[in-house]
Amino acid sequence: MEGMSSHPLTVGFDLDMTLIDSRRGIHAAYQALSAETGTYIDADLVVTRLGPPLETELAEWFPEAEIPAMRDRYREIYPTYAIEPSTAMAGAAEAVAAVRRLGGRAIVVTAKNQPDAVRHLVHLGIEPDAVIGWLWAEAKAEALREYGASVYVGDHVGDVRGALTAGALSVAVPTGPISADELRAAGADVILTDLTEFPAWLEGYAAGVAAGA
Structure with missing residues (x-):
């Protein structure tokens, strides 16, 4: 099991309607x-x-x-x-790059089967450090804990539940079928309009962690 000691910043992302518009x-x-x-x-x-x-x-x-x-x-x-018709969500590649820029690790945790998840990401040129498939809602916590993720980004109330079950900060984007109000009511800690806002938010979050906030 890989923990946070070797990767102090690990951020998980959902796939469908978070990183990709499938x-x-x-x-x-x-x-x-x-x-x-x-x-x-x-x-x-x-x-x-x-x-x-x-x-x-x-x-x-x-x-x-x-x-x-x-x-x-x-x-x-x-x-x-x-695979071919699906596109990257606005800011998706930049969000993954923002984690790397801070020396962190970006992982994808999705309910989609792992081979197809990888196919989508390869096709779009998005390169996370790991892709974990087959996990939905609370079950996503398995991978988030294993990789020591402190943040999980998703668009569904199932993603919020997965983050909270893992003890990770739930960052939600209402870019899928669920509204911002529903995500907030489900317990999301942070609501962003979309992933284009994520790099600036992450910088502030990482600075707070470094300062012991």
Whole structure:
């Protein structure tokens, strides 16, 4: 287990709608799955509620017994349809770079499966120090604790819960499906408009830590 002693500043980031805008790509992947299976899926609705695990969304469209097969098929077609159309959120690369500039370590902790998370980041040229997939909400605390993260940045109330469970500062950006008021009510410690505000905030936070604030 790697702790904070060797990396005094470790910042975790969520992926979908925090670092990347994956709506167009996910929309295309669900449309392809719908066409292939003949099952109606409202892809417009799907992309308004990104964040929870894939199985949660599939359960809205498929019987429980079919979910494992649909999950596997979705993941098979995902790289074909979803990587290219997805874009970086404003300030994403700069936010990761800001952590490095202060001598820290940036990690990505996401509910998305790890291989696809890595594909997105490589495609967009965003290079965190580690990518940990398969973790949602409170389960994100596992990775945040393992890597000694003192800050976790996300767009969903599940991200807030993960940060608080880990004892990390919850920094929230209302760039996904959840409003600033909802994020604040969930317990977020800091609300930023988007990641373009993160580097300046991080400098102030790091200065406070250094000063023992």
